[in-house]
Amino acid sequence: MKAHHSSDPSFNLSLPKLAISLLLGLSLYIFLSFFSLKTLYSPPPPSDDHDPLLTRITLLESPPDPLPEPTGLPHIVFGIGAAASKWSRRKEFIKLWWRPNFTRGYIFVDRRIHLSDPDKFPTLKVSQDTSKFGYTYRRGSRSALRMTRIVSEMVRMGLEDVRWYVMGDDDTVFFPDNLVRVLQKYDHNKMYYIGSNSETHMQNINFAYDMAFGGGGFAISYPLALAIEKMQDGCIQRYTGLYGSDDRIHACMAELGVPLTKEPGFHQFDVHGNLFGLLTAHPVAPLVTLHHLDIVDPIFPYMSRLQALQRLKVSTNIDSESVMQQSICYDSARNWTVSVSWGYVVQIIRGYVTPREMQRPSRTFFNWYKRDEPSSFSFNTRPFSKHPCETPYIYYLSNAEINQNTNVITSEYVHYQMPHPRCWWKAxxxxxxxxxxxxxxxTDPHKWDEAPRRDCCRVLSTEKKSTVVIDVGECREGESIQPQY
Known part of the structure; x- marks a missing residue:
């Protein structure tokens, strides 16, 4: 027989109790939920501590750390290797580029010499004794040992605020502003070894293609200089059979594992003769150094070597970044090819010579072994044309000045009188x-921070008789260098 709950008295009595329990539980749940929500959304009690959110906002609004100061000339220390026997004729090269009370550096000589005007030169230092080091190269000079140690001797001076040590010879002419522009591209807190090699294959083969030739100058960052100082003396002892100071530095670089970073503006100039062809087709890079200037011909005719370099300063003092930068253009009305090596020379050639050819140096020079062999150079060259109609008409810099109101530089170039054979062309x-x-x-101060490109030039119409007028500047959108046949 089934039981019926409705007839069970105990079941009927439990219903009110169950309802009361459910009601109390629900009330408690609502109370606790309300309290939790109030706690979650109510403002925190007053506190002496700062609000973390406000602190974060304050930190975001605080000014950022200042950017490091760009590398400048005061951050560079020059170490110049010199010999007392050659000082009288080479000191004028140093005086050309040295800036008293602004540039920093030292001349290291083999014995003390007298300076009648010491304020115009780097501080004179007699190199430390190197007699304890071995030197076994038969045809060389032990002076290479003391010059190799210039970087170590400067590091041991404990100089402050140094980012770069720059080495060169007493016949190396630096262009300090352009040197700064090159070094600004690199992080001085890293290990860098910056320079270039020789123009002659045999020199590179005898020494190394990945070695910075010392006469052309090279730069060593401060951390790398510290590393060299720690190991250089032992390194020198391991390479007694090397010839010069620069290949000893290179040997130590190899042990440190630091490769050469090539910059084409450092010029060793292991050549003889006239630098005209090399300078008029300068790489698209700032001109940093010139070396062997007491061996090659003066860069301007009818002048001494020193006078020629002083003439070049006329343009470097105005716009050193543009000096020697080549622009190529064409005058279709006259059938001319025009090449402007700004601040140095302008060439006018009858007929059309392609840009590919014009940007190659014409061989007005011989290699280090005084041979005219195209295959002996470590770059492409072209012969200096002997065709009676293709001989260039050359105009050398005579003056340059800037108009402060228009911010335009006017440079003038005068015709170099040289015999020209008769030409039958209609040009x-x-x-x-x-x-x-x-x-x-x-030049735009950020030009060398961007991808390299030649400037463009345009031959302008003018009413000036016996004068050719040219405009040089950045290439316009869509502009290219092409002859109009």
């Missing part, structure tokens, strides 16, 4: 033009 004869006038604006 207009440049001989009747005695002067070339070039207008340009100062």
């Amino acid at each position: 207009e004869n440049p001989e009747k033009f005695h002067k070339v006038q070039v207008f340009k604006k100062p």
Whole structure:
């Protein structure tokens, strides 16, 4: 027989109790939930401590740390290797580029010499004794040992605020502003060994293609200089059979595992003769150094070597970044090829020579072994044309000045009188033009931070008789260098 709950008295009595229990539980749940929500959304009690959120906002609004100061000339210390026997004729090269009370550096000589005007030169230092080091190269000079140690001796001076040590010879002419522009591209807190090699294959083979040739100058970052100082004396002892100071530095670099970073503006100039072809087709890079200037011909005709370099300062003092930078353009009305090596020379050639050819140095020079062999150079060259109609008309810099109101540089170039054979071409004869006038604006200070590109030039129409007028500047959108046949 089934039981019926409705007839069970105990079941009927439990219903009110169950309802009361459920009601109390629900009330407690609502109370606790309300309390939790109030705690979650109510503001925190007052506190002496700062609000973390406000602290975070304050930190975000605080000014960022200042960027490090860009590398400048005061961050560079020069170490110049010199010999007392050659000082009288080479000191003028140093005086050309040294800036008293601004540039920092030392001249290291083999014995003490007298300076009548010491304020115009780096501080004179007699190199430390190197007699304890071995030197077994038969045809060399032990002076290579003391010059190798220039970097170590400077590090041991404990100089402050140094980012770069720069080495060179007493016949090396530096262009300090351009040196700064090159070094600014690199992090001085890293290990860098910056320079370039020789122009002659045999020199590179005898020494190394990945070695910075010392006469052309090279730069060593401060951390790398510290590392060299710690190991250089032992390194020197391991390479007694090497010839010079620069290949000893290179041997130590190899032990440290630091490769050469090549910059084409450092010029060793292991050549003889006339630098005209090399300078008029300078790489698209700032001109940093010139070496062997007491061996090659003066870079301007009818002048001494020193006078020629002083003439170059006319343009370097105005816009050193643009000096020797080549621009190529064409005058279709006259059938001319024009090449402007700004601040140095302008060439006018009858007919059309392609940009590919014009940017190759013409061989006005011989290699270090005084042979005219195209295959002996470590770059492409072209012969200096002997065709009666292709001989260039050359105009050398005579003056340059900047108009402060218009911010335009005007440079003038005067015709270099040299015999020209008779030409039967119909192209207009440049001989009747005695002067070339070039207008340009100062170089953009960020030019060398960007991808390298030649400037463009344009031959302008003018009513000036016997004068060719040219505009040089950044290439416009869509502009290219092409002859108009």
